[in-house]
Amino acid sequence: MISAFDVFKVGLGPSSSHAVGPMRAANWWAHRLREAGLFPSVSTVEIDLYGSLASTGAGHGTIPALIAGLAGTVPAHAEPEQVRQQMEQARARGTVRLLQEHQVRLQPDEQIHAHRGERIGDYSNGMRFSAIDSHGAVLDRASYFSIGGGFICDDTGLPVPPLPPRPTLPYGFTSGSELLALAAAHDLSIADIVAANEQVLSPRADIRRQLLQIWHVMDACIDAGCTHPGVLPGGLNVARRAPELTQSLTRESAGELHAMEWVTAWAIAVNEENAAGGRVVTAPTNGAAGIIPAVLKYAVTFLPDCDDATIVEFLLTATAIASLIKDNASLSGAEVGCQGEVGSACAMAAAGLAAILGGTPAQVENAEEIGMEHHLGLTCDPVGGLVQIPCIERNAMAACTAINAAQLAVRGTGAHHVSLDQVIATMRMTGADMMDKYKETSTGGLALNVVEC
Numbered sequence: 168m169i170s171a172f173d174v175f176k177v178g179l180g181p182s183s184s185h186a187v188g189p190m191r192a193a194n195w196w197a198h199r200l201r202e203a204g205l206f207p208s209v210s211t212v213e214i215d216l217y218g219s220l221a222s223t224g225a226g227h228g229t230i231p232a233l234i235a236g237l238a239g240t241v242p243a244h245a246e247p248e249q250v251r252q253q254m255e256q257a258r259a260r261g262t263v264r265l266l267q268e269h270q271v272r273l274q275p276d277e278q279i280h281a282h283r284g285e286r287i288g289d290y291s292n293g294m295r296f297s298a299i300d301s302h303g304a305v306l307d308r309a310s311y312f313s314i315g316g317g318f319i320c321d322d323t324g325l326p327v328p329p330l331p332p333r334p335t336l337p338y339g340f341t342s343g344s345e346l347l348a349l350a351a352a353h354d355l356s357i358a359d360i361v362a363a364n365e366q367v368l369s370p371r372a373d374i375r376r377q378l379l380q381i382w383h384v385m386d387a388c389i390d391a392g393c394t395h396p397g398v399l400p401g402g403l404n405v406a407r408r409a410p411e412l413t414q415s416l417t418r419e420s421a422g423e424l425h426a427m428e429w430v431t432a433w434a435i436a437v438n439e440e441n442a443a444g445g446r447v448v449t450a451p452t453n454g455a456a457g458i459i460p461a462v463l464k465y466a467v468t469f470l471p472d473c474d475d476a477t478i479v480e481f482l483l484t485a486t487a488i489a490s491l492i493k494d495n496a497s498l499s500g501a502e503v504g505c506q507g508e509v510g511s512a513c514a515m516a517a518a519g520l521a522a523i524l525g526g527t528p529a530q531v532e533n534a535e536e537i538g539m540e541h542h543l544g545l546t547c548d549p550v551g552g553l554v555q556i557p558c559i560e561r562n563a564m565a566a567c568t569a570i571n572a573a574q575l576a577v578r579g580t581g582a583h584h585v586s587l588d589q590v591i592a593t594m595r596m597t598g599a600d601m602m603d604k605y606k607e608t609s610t611g612g613l614a615l616n617v618v619e620c
Contacts, residue, residue: 168336168364169493171374171486175381176317176449178242179250180441181554183453184292184499184607185220185227188313190245193236195319195327196296196309197265203307206269210301212237214279218291219501220313221281222608226401226552228444230254230275233294237273239266242317247444288322290314291501291606315499315507316451316489336364341494343532343587346487350528357518357528358483365483378482379475385437385448385460392436392445399442401553409436426469427567434461434563442555451489451498454505454547454554455512457562459485462516462569466523473523481519488515488535491587496595500547501607503598509565510542510594516569521576529581536587537572543590544597546605548612557613
């Protein structure tokens with residue numbers, strides 16, 4: 168099981184796989200160079216991008232993220248203006264200061280190469296970093312892969328940074344059936360199981376505090392998106408809609424009559440902030456970052472007695488689902504299409520809401536299965552290589568679907584024909600069969616047809 172704090176990470180938009188992951192990889196490699204004592208000898212840095220990073224990296228914030236990572240910035244503490252300035256300085260000077268200590272030649276337009284249509288290794292989003300001395304000799308070369316949700320691995324498939332040895336979990340599980348069996352055998356909720364596992368790593372009070380901080384960042388992102396008018400960057404001239412929706416709903420009614428319209432506005436607000444490079448929580452990816460905040464905001468706003476304990480229960484339950492999907496399929500749009508991003512977030516949100524609505528573990532599993540099942544086959548074909556069309560509206564639709572899925576599940580018995588394990592396996596197989604042009608390359612589907620029209 169992955170930790171809740173691996174699933175929910177604070178970072179910058181517009182993409183976890185194309186910006187957060189590359190920033191982490193660049194930062195890790197820069198530290199590797201320093202630890203090897205190579206800084207004094209490095210004259211130039213070259214970066215080669217492959218797969219979806221090469222196809223849509225320009226519109227997904229990959230280049231500024233790489234520059235910022237090399238300069239020492241990490242996603243959790245990155246500020247949008249800081250990243251923008253680092254990129255402008257690199258372009259103007261043709262240099263970057265590795266970890267703010269050693270200056271090297273790196274003109275982004277010359278030393279960062281996009282190899283469209285090429286892949287290295289087993290994953291789509293490949294990056295190859297090269298450190299070169301003043302005579303042109305390669306001092307160090309390393310390849311990393313951004314595998315979705317900001318996670319990265321090296322060319323052997325091992326996580327980066329390496330995971331420390333972890334104690335045996337009290338309730339280990341690798342499938343939905345195992346999770347349900349544990350819940351039944353020990354009379355625990357799914358949130359209880361995840362909480363017990365998390366406590367192997369951190370004290371209960373710290374877990375609670377950190378999860379509530381994650382929610383506060385999500386809520387602040389909603390507020391920012393609801394109050395920032397304007398046009399999104401990138402060239403499509405997409406106008407922000409969340410502020411106008413918020414004003415309209417505020418004038419009409421703040422009551423439950425408009426609950427789903429509020430959910431729509433909140434999801435759009437988060438994803439407009441993401442598209443603008445704002446501060447968001449990867450949940451489980453940036454492209455799907457609006458779904459869980461919007462559904463949790465719905466719970467906080469419209470459900471009675473929704474307190475801090477309820478918020479913690481929601482996020483812990485969602486963590487279990489993300490763990491199962493990452494373990495048995497993928498959270499990456501570049502690997503399995505948008506079913507791995509929006510579909511996963513919808514399943515996580517549905518599970519979290521079903522849990523706080525009083526659902527049994529079987530009903531929670533049913534909710535998450537419904538949420539994922541109805542996103543099977545969803546392609547990732549962003550227009551113009553930007554995380555805007557159809558991504559922003561897609562988050563709003565999925566948030567509403569998550570609420571419907573949770574409500575449907577808790578009114579049932581928990582019995583259903585399709586299990587979560589079966590729908591995750593189907594998602595994995597569907598992603599494997601899906602052509603690359605529908606997996607975050609912007610070379611097919613809506614991305615192609617909108618341009619042609």
